[in-house]
Amino acid sequence: MKSERLFQYFLKLGGVIILIVAIGIAATLIVGSIPTFKEFGLNFIFSSDWNPTEGRESYGALPFIIGTIATSILALALTFPFAFSIALFLGEYFKKGRMSSILKSMIDLLAGIPSVVYGLWGFYTIKPIVVELGLNAQGFGIFTSAFVLAIMIIPYASSISAEVINMVPSQLKEAAYSLGATRFEVVKNVIIPNAGSGIFAGFILAFGRAIGETMAVTMLIGNSNKIPSNLFDLGNTMASLIANQFGEAEGLKYTSLVAMGLLLFVITGILNLIGKMVMRKFTA
Amino acid sequence: MNTTNSISNQKLKWRVFNDKLFSIVMMTLAFISAVPLLSILYQLVKKGYKQVRLSFFIEVAPDTMQAMMAKANHEIIPGGIANGIVGTLIIVGMASLIAIPLGLLTGVYLSESSKGKMANIVRFVVDMLQGVPSIVLGVIAYIWVVKPLTSGFSALAGSVALSIMMLPSIIRSTEETLKMIPPTLKEAALSLGVPYYKTILKVLLPTGMSGISTGIILGISRIAGETAPLMLTALGSSAINLDITQPSSAIPLLVWEFYNDPNLVNLIWGASLVLLLIIFLLNIVAKTISKKWKVQY
Numbered sequence: 194m195k196s197e198r199l200f201q202y203f204l205k206l207g208g209v210i211i212l213i214v215a216i217g218i219a220a221t222l223i224v225g226s227i228p229t230f231k232e233f234g235l236n237f238i239f240s241s242d243w244n245p246t247e248g249r250e251s252y253g254a255l256p257f258i259i260g261t262i263a264t265s266i267l268a269l270a271l272t273f274p275f276a277f278s279i280a281l282f283l284g285e286y287f288k289k290g291r292m293s294s295i296l297k298s299m300i301d302l303l304a305g306i307p308s309v310v311y312g313l314w315g316f317y318t319i320k321p322i323v324v325e326l327g328l329n330a331q332g333f334g335i336f337t338s339a340f341v342l343a344i345m346i347i348p349y350a351s352s353i354s355a356e357v358i359n360m361v362p363s364q365l366k367e368a369a370y371s372l373g374a375t376r377f378e379v380v381k382n383v384i385i386p387n388a389g390s391g392i393f394a395g396f397i398l399a400f401g402r403a404i405g406e407t408m409a410v411t412m413l414i415g416n417s418n419k420i421p422s423n424l425f426d427l428g429n430t431m432a433s434l435i436a437n438q439f440g441e442a443e444g445l446k447y448t449s450l451v452a453m454g455l456l457l458f459v460i461t462g463i464l465n466l467i468g469k470m471v472m473r474k475f476t477a
Numbered sequence: 478m479n480t481t482n483s484i485s486n487q488k489l490k491w492r493v494f495n496d497k498l499f500s501i502v503m504m505t506l507a508f509i510s511a512v513p514l515l516s517i518l519y520q521l522v523k524k525g526y527k528q529v530r531l532s533f534f535i536e537v538a539p540d541t542m543q544a545m546m547a548k549a550n551h552e553i554i555p556g557g558i559a560n561g562i563v564g565t566l567i568i569v570g571m572a573s574l575i576a577i578p579l580g581l582l583t584g585v586y587l588s589e590s591s592k593g594k595m596a597n598i599v600r601f602v603v604d605m606l607q608g609v610p611s612i613v614l615g616v617i618a619y620i621w622v623v624k625p626l627t628s629g630f631s632a633l634a635g636s637v638a639l640s641i642m643m644l645p646s647i648i649r650s651t652e653e654t655l656k657m658i659p660p661t662l663k664e665a666a667l668s669l670g671v672p673y674y675k676t677i678l679k680v681l682l683p684t685g686m687s688g689i690s691t692g693i694i695l696g697i698s699r700i701a702g703e704t705a706p707l708m709l710t711a712l713g714s715s716a717i718n719l720d721i722t723q724p725s726s727a728i729p730l731l732v733w734e735f736y737n738d739p740n741l742v743n744l745i746w747g748a749s750l751v752l753l754l755i756i757f758l759l760n761i762v763a764k765t766i767s768k769k770w771k772v773q774y
Binding site (some may be wrong): 196197198201202203207208210211212214215217218221222225274275278279281282286288296299300301302303306307308309310311312313314316317318341343347375377378380384398401404405406408409411412418432436439440450451454455457458461464465467468469 | 495504508509510513516579581582583586603604609610617641644674700703704705708729732733749756
């Protein structure tokens with residue numbers, strides 16, 4: 194009996210370690226960013242001046258927050274028609290069969306491609322097209338990175354949505370069909386109202402992914418520290434700034450980058466929680 | 478009568494037309510997503526296959542001078558990505574050593590205590606960890622390992638970052654797989670007087686083996702291509718390095734280095750191709766396991 198107890202404690206140890214790791218992450222980020230918040234207060238979030246020149250040091254995250262949100266929202270908007278179509282395809286139109294397994298493995302492949310490879314593709318394939326179209330002189334910028342991000346998040350947005358669409362009770366659909374509804378009408382009047390919140394959750398989770406994405410964005414956004422004036426302008430995101438400047442950072446700059454990490458952690462954490470909570474309600 | 482009939486006929490035609498149109502648009506949009514995939518694969522294979530020779534796997538990455546000389550003489554750039562391959566093996570291997578036992582333990586814990594406050598908090602935390610961007614984990618590993626432990630960039634720091642990244646998927650797949658096993662199996666073992674820990678180790682875990690190993694392999698494939706956290710932790714190294722307290726290279730890090738060096742930039746294709754093949758291979762293995770070893774009760 195004693196060994197029984199012991200084993201149960203041992204199992205619990207795993208959970209305890211996970212909790213310690215999570216609390217440790219949050220605490221490390223908070224402690225690490227204290228000097229920055231002491232120096233700049235909330236100005237760290239609302240100031241748009243990122244200036245590492247000694248003596249006139251000033252760190253404001255606003256351009257990067259705006260850059261991050263602009264890229265991610267644009268990516269989400271670009272990905273929506275495609276991810277939603279894939280979700281309907283897999284969750285309703287072709288649940289089984291060759292067509293669906295081809296599409297499924299395609300999405301698995303898309304999910305497997307590393308971020309840095311997406312970055313290369315964006316640089317050598319998408320950037321020249323953006324220049325050709327005259328959208329932006331150098332081809333870098335918010336739009337270019339959002340375009341590549343949109344493709345990167347297709348798997349996340351579509352797989353959850355497909356699952357949710359698949360869970361819509363068939364009685365509801367059959368009832369609509371028996372009343373003479375066409376498939377499109379079933380999608381519009383039965384599936385979307387029923388699966389809507391789950392689809393929303395899938396896209397929220399994909400949004401969180403887009404916000405934290407680093408490499409592809411670093412390679413394509415142009416890394417300018419100003420607030421972008423339009424969607425084709427150069428910009429920078431929080432994740433990309435950390436990747437670029439963390440290596441040689443010290444003092445206030447270092448703590449400001451940690452503070453940037455804290456912001457990212459909080460934003461993606463909140464998005465993730467909203468997404469999971471909606472999903473939980475859906476599956477419960 | 479006649480007019481109403483033709484009106485409803487027209488309306489019906491309109492509805493059918495709408496339905497058809499929607500299906501066509503939806504299928505087209507769904508399969509358009511294949512275009513970027515094919516474009517990426519085509520680009521990598523076309524530009525990269527020539528570089529992938531035997532020497533590409535057993536020689537370390539060339540430095541800028543070597544590449545410049547080769548280019549001036551119109552030769553193929555010498556060298557390979559052996560330092561990256563060894564680095565990736567070490568970093569990913571160590572990350573798995575940290576994450577697999579802890580992930581299994583937590584997964585079993587969650588599946589065994591499906592209710593309870595503590596388990597719910599842990600579940601919540603695992604959900605949250607899953608969403609943490611990889612670059613933030615890089616910052617964490619820098620603060621936890623690079624600064625205090627190895628007093629410099631190190632392979633170990635990279636492993637710590639990646640292990641936190643793969644934990645959630647291992648925990649989740651373990652929990653979900655074990656929950657799908659019918660309780661009768663566990664009850665049968667317990668009723669025969671098998672101790673609880675033996676029931677879990679000898680009955681539950683082996684039964685759920687395929688689901689659990691699929692989760693582990695998918696976790697590995699997810700971290701194998703990670704670049705951002707390694708930039709802040711493992712940093713990169715031009716030589717093969719077996720000492721885990723020293724900076725180490727990795728294949729994705731090499732891709733990034735090649736990309737930033739105009740003389741080496743041609744090597745990005747071969748390196749990316751190898752990286753992609755490794756990841757796809759892991760995915761195929763995971764799929765085969767989950768198909769072939771379907772649990773049978």
